Amino acid sequence: MWLDILWPFFLLLGWEHVRIDPGNTRFTPLDLYDYPWSHSLLMSVVWATFFGGVYYAISRYRVGAIVVWIGVVSHWVLDWITHRPDMPLYPGGSRYGLGLWNSIPGTLVVEVSMFAIGIWLYVQTTHPKDWIGRYMFWAYVLLLLAAYVGDRFSGPPTDVMGDIAKPSAIIVPLLLLWTWWFDRHRELREPSAG
Numbered sequence: 001m002w003l004d005i006l007w008p009f010f011l012l013l014g015w016e017h018v019r020i021d022p023g024n025t026r027f028t029p030l031d032l033y034d035y036p037w038s039h040s041l042l043m044s045v046v047w048a049t050f051f052g053g054v055y056y057a058i059s060r061y062r063v064g065a066i067v068v069w070i071g072v073v074s075h076w077v078l079d080w081i082t083h084r085p086d087m088p089l090y091p092g093g094s095r096y097g098l099g100l101w102n103s104i105p106g107t108l109v110v111e112v113s114m115f116a117i118g119i120w121l122y123v124q125t126t127h128p129k130d131w132i133g134r135y136m137f138w139a140y141v142l143l144l145l146a147a148y149v150g151d152r153f154s155g156p157p158t159d160v161m162g163d164i165a166k167p168s169a170i171i172v173p174l175l176l177l178w179t180w181w182f183d184r185h186r187e188l189r190e191p192s193a194g
Contacts (some may be wrong), residue, residue, distance in 0.1 A: 004078070
């Protein structure tokens with residue numbers, strides 16, 4: 001999510017740009033024509049190195065820092081699969097994308113499956129310590145599902161700054177704080193014997 005946290009701030013600063021263009025792809029009405037500082041492959045590597053370095057400086061956990069690095073760079077790879085050819089290799093460079101967003105059924109199957117697998121993995125490896133760890137986790141899952149369905153089946157936004165950049169700059173960090181909150185109330189399950 002690190003790249004998607006940066007993106008609305010870069011829009012607000014005028015460093016990156018997006019147009020509302022229904023039909024640009026079948027799944028999203030956004031024309032993501034200029035976002036080299038948050039979403040190019042080169043900058044993904046730079047941001048991953050920065051974020052992984054900060055994580056390592058705080059935790060001194062090398063494996064965790066590597067996983068963080070891979071997680072940030074994987075954002076570009078996953079976007080490359082879903083986006084039309086608008087994913088730059090570097091600022092001003094060639095753009096690539098396989099265009100999964102041109103298939104609504106394909107996008108729904110892939111994205112909902114990934115979401116379900118992520119929830120399953122999290123539930124299999126952690127368990128709640130208290131009601132926050134149990135109910136706030138499931139409330140978060142339901143909120144994400146409602147937002148996903150609502151976004152897919154609502155009309156296109158009308159204003160980039162008012163409908164996309166400003167709300168995202170507030171909501172995405174709050175959602176991350178929510179995950180931090182309920183995750184602090186969950187713990188790793190003991191490995192099963194045999």
